[in-house]
Amino acid sequence: MLIEPVALSDFFLSFFSAALIILLAALYAALFAWSKIAGRRSLGIAAWVTYFALLVCVALFSYVNHFSGYWLALSLLMALGYGWMPRFIWRLCAATHQPDHHHHQPGGHHD
Amino acid sequence: MTATTFQDKAAACWSGCKQRHAEFMANPHLSGGQKLAVHYFTVAMVLFMAQLLFGLLAGLQFLFPSFLYEILDFNVNRMVHINAMVVWMLYGFIGSVYWFLEDESGVEIVGLKWGQLAFWVLTGAVTLVVLVYLFIQFGAGNDTSLWLINEGREYIEAPRWADIGIVVVVLTFFYNVAATFAKGQWSGIAGVLVLDLVALAGLYLAGMFYVTNISVDQYWWWWVIHLWVEATWEVLVGCIMAWSLMKLLGVRRQIVQTWLYIEVALMFGSGILGLGHHYFWIGTPEYWFSIGGFFSALEPIPLVAMVVHSVYDSGVHRFKNSNHPALAWIIAHTFGNFLGAGVWGFMHTLPQINLYTHGTQWSASHGHLAFFGAYATINIAFFYLAAQQARGNVWMGGDLANGWRWKAAAILLNLGVLGMTVALLIAGYEQSFIERAVEGSTWAGYFAAQNHPWFMQAMVWRMVFGLMTAAGGGLLFWDLVEIGKGEQRPAAVIASQAE
Numbered sequence: 001m002l003i004e005p006v007a008l009s010d011f012f013l014s015f016f017s018a019a020l021i022i023l024l025a026a027l028y029a030a031l032f033a034w035s036k037i038a039g040r041r042s043l044g045i046a047a048w049v050t051y052f053a054l055l056v057c058v059a060l061f062s063y064v065n066h067f068s069g070y071w072l073a074l075s076l077l078m079a080l081g082y083g084w085m086p087r088f089i090w091r092l093c094a095a096t097h098q099p100d101h102h103h104h105q106p107g108g109h110h111d
Numbered sequence: 112m113t114a115t116t117f118q119d120k121a122a123a124c125w126s127g128c129k130q131r132h133a134e135f136m137a138n139p140h141l142s143g144g145q146k147l148a149v150h151y152f153t154v155a156m157v158l159f160m161a162q163l164l165f166g167l168l169a170g171l172q173f174l175f176p177s178f179l180y181e182i183l184d185f186n187v188n189r190m191v192h193i194n195a196m197v198v199w200m201l202y203g204f205i206g207s208v209y210w211f212l213e214d215e216s217g218v219e220i221v222g223l224k225w226g227q228l229a230f231w232v233l234t235g236a237v238t239l240v241v242l243v244y245l246f247i248q249f250g251a252g253n254d255t256s257l258w259l260i261n262e263g264r265e266y267i268e269a270p271r272w273a274d275i276g277i278v279v280v281v282l283t284f285f286y287n288v289a290a291t292f293a294k295g296q297w298s299g300i301a302g303v304l305v306l307d308l309v310a311l312a313g314l315y316l317a318g319m320f321y322v323t324n325i326s327v328d329q330y331w332w333w334w335v336i337h338l339w340v341e342a343t344w345e346v347l348v349g350c351i352m353a354w355s356l357m358k359l360l361g362v363r364r365q366i367v368q369t370w371l372y373i374e375v376a377l378m379f380g381s382g383i384l385g386l387g388h389h390y391f392w393i394g395t396p397e398y399w400f401s402i403g404g405f406f407s408a409l410e411p412i413p414l415v416a417m418v419v420h421s422v423y424d425s426g427v428h429r430f431k432n433s434n435h436p437a438l439a440w441i442i443a444h445t446f447g448n449f450l451g452a453g454v455w456g457f458m459h460t461l462p463q464i465n466l467y468t469h470g471t472q473w474s475a476s477h478g479h480l481a482f483f484g485a486y487a488t489i490n491i492a493f494f495y496l497a498a499q500q501a502r503g504n505v506w507m508g509g510d511l512a513n514g515w516r517w518k519a520a521a522i523l524l525n526l527g528v529l530g531m532t533v534a535l536l537i538a539g540y541e542q543s544f545i546e547r548a549v550e551g552s553t554w555a556g557y558f559a560a561q562n563h564p565w566f567m568q569a570m571v572w573r574m575v576f577g578l579m580t581a582a583g584g585g586l587l588f589w590d591l592v593e594i595g596k597g598e599q600r601p602a603a604v605i606a607s608q609a610e
Contacts, residue, residue, distance in 0.1 A: 002397050002400050002401070003400055003462050003463050003466075004463065005462075005463050005464070005466045005467070006463050006464045006467070008544070008548045008549070011464075011467070011540075011543065011544060011548070014463075014464050015458045015459070015464070015540070018457050018458045018459075018461075018464075019454050019457070019458050021457065022411050022414075022415070022449075022453050022454045022457050023454060025411070025415045026414070026415050026418045026449065026453075029415050029416075029418040029419045029422075030418050030419075030422050032419070033418070033419045033422035033423055034422055037422065037423070065461060065463040065464065066463060070401065071401075071404075073405075074404065074405055074408055077408070077409075078408065081409075081412060082412075082415065085412060085415060085416055085419075086415070086416075086418075086419045089416045089419040089420060090419055090423070092369070092373070093419065093420055093423040094423075096365065096366045096369045096370070097366060097423070
């Protein structure tokens with residue numbers, strides 16, 4: 001069998017760490033973006049602390065779900081992806097929101 | 112009441128309806144497409160009420176198993192509950208597209224008469240299908256019943272004749288959309304929408320043929336269920352949301368279209384192969400464990416991306432708008448989608464844990480919050496946009512007369528669904544633990560889990576929050592009929608956002 005199911009004693013840890021991965025990823029993304037807008041160093045530090053907690057949850061989730069072999073690529077993807085994605089999205093936001101002096105109406109022009 | 116009196120009352124009622132319909136059709140504030148959209152929205156709301164009613168009946172049967180036994184059994188209530196949900200979502204989406212089609216293309220809808228005919232055909236067919244569900248609940252399953260009564264596939268039980276009708280209606284809808292954009296102005300939203308409608312009609316065909324191998328049957332069945340919901344519906348809602356944000360908040364076209372393309376890219380990157388999480392236990396090869404697990408884990412990424420964009424927008428811009436109920440429901444959409452689809456989905460999506468949770472109340476918990484958060488909310492937001500325009504594009508912001516109604520409806524509906532979700536989560540956790548892990552999915556395990564105090568208490572709480580949701584739904588219906596009546600202040604024009 002390609003997978004080893006979660007042990008009965010680890011049910012709660014599996015659910016809880018999975019939920020925390022998504023919630024912490026969102027919190028990290030929000031703190032990262034907020035720190036960029038407010039320019040406050042404390043928010044940047046809070047974002048990094050959140051990201052560290054996210055890494056702990058990914059490790060715990062990988063452990064209780066018995067990740068091994070190529071399943072560990074998923075752990076790596078979560079760790080790197082959730083760290084990189086907010087930065088990428090921020091750059092996209094900044095790029096797409098550049099003022100367009102030619103079109104001022106809501107909805108703007110059609111292609 | 113005598114037969115004559117009843118006939119007189121029915122005639123008076125019919126006459127009143129016809130008069131109101133004639134008055135509505137003369138509404139100078141709405142275009143032809145928007146009038147058709149309001150027809151779709153009206154039926155959507157009626158079906159939403161039906162969904163709530165049959166959901167309550169099914170919920171009561173968990174508490175009192177003999178309630179309506181052999182009169183209106185649980186399987187029928189559950190079927191109508193879910194079918195009503197699927198169909199009212201579709202009515203809402205189709206109506207929303209008709210609503211903005213003329214505005215987006217800059218021309219009148221091509222073949223509007225066909226669209227109107229398709230609406231009445233679809234509504235008649237839906238009514239007939241539901242009546243058949245209710246009046247013919249038992250009997251042998253054969254080719255005749257498959258064509259005329261019930262196809263037997265969970266969630267898409269509509270008989271074959273209705274299936275064909277649905278595809279014809281969607282193709283008519285496609286014709287209206289594609290021909291209108293072809294005649295008028297083309298846009299990024301138009302391109303994504305037209306391609307998505309091809310997929311919407313095409314994928315439904317996967318649920319219309321019958322094979323004797325249950326694994327193969329389930330394989331194709333999931334193409335409709337998963338790919339409709341997590342691919343075509345997501346993109347359709349993306350198009351609706353893109354147009355709504357331009358109108359509601361004055362967001363520039365360039366921005367919404369860019370993000371619409373990104374959404375489509377992410378959907379191709381995760382949502383399509385995320386289909387694999389439904390293939391874990393139906394007899395498909397083991398490689399689906401890896402494909403399903405891997406791509407399902409990617410599905411929350413767009414939701415996290417959304418957080419960055421939300422903070423960016425709220426930090427740089429102000430949410431100035433003249434339709435507070437619509438914006439409130441769009442905000443509910445972001446939270447509901449994130450929690451219901453993202454958090455609740457990822458908690459049980461990998462095969463290592465899904466082995467225990469698959470098909471328990473855990474799935475129902477995820478389904479309730481995800482469908483409400485991702486789809487019901489955006490439809491309701493659009494209903495409020497339509498109500499505003501239908502009343503002459505009046506102000507629907509702060510200090511609106513009877514503004515308590517939309518606020519109370521939003522609170523009751525959101526808290527009600529969230530409460531049901533948590534109650535079902537507790538029930539699902541208990542089922543996964545006792546029925547699946549401890550008892551090894553035996554019949555004894557099934558009944559031990561069903562009779563466990565945690566399960567039974569969770570079902571009581573589900574009922575309490577279900578009643579709260581139904582109260583919110585009723586209030587919402589009332590509010591949509593009344594909101595903006597008598598309001599004289601015009602809606603403020605939303606200027607293009609200042610960068």
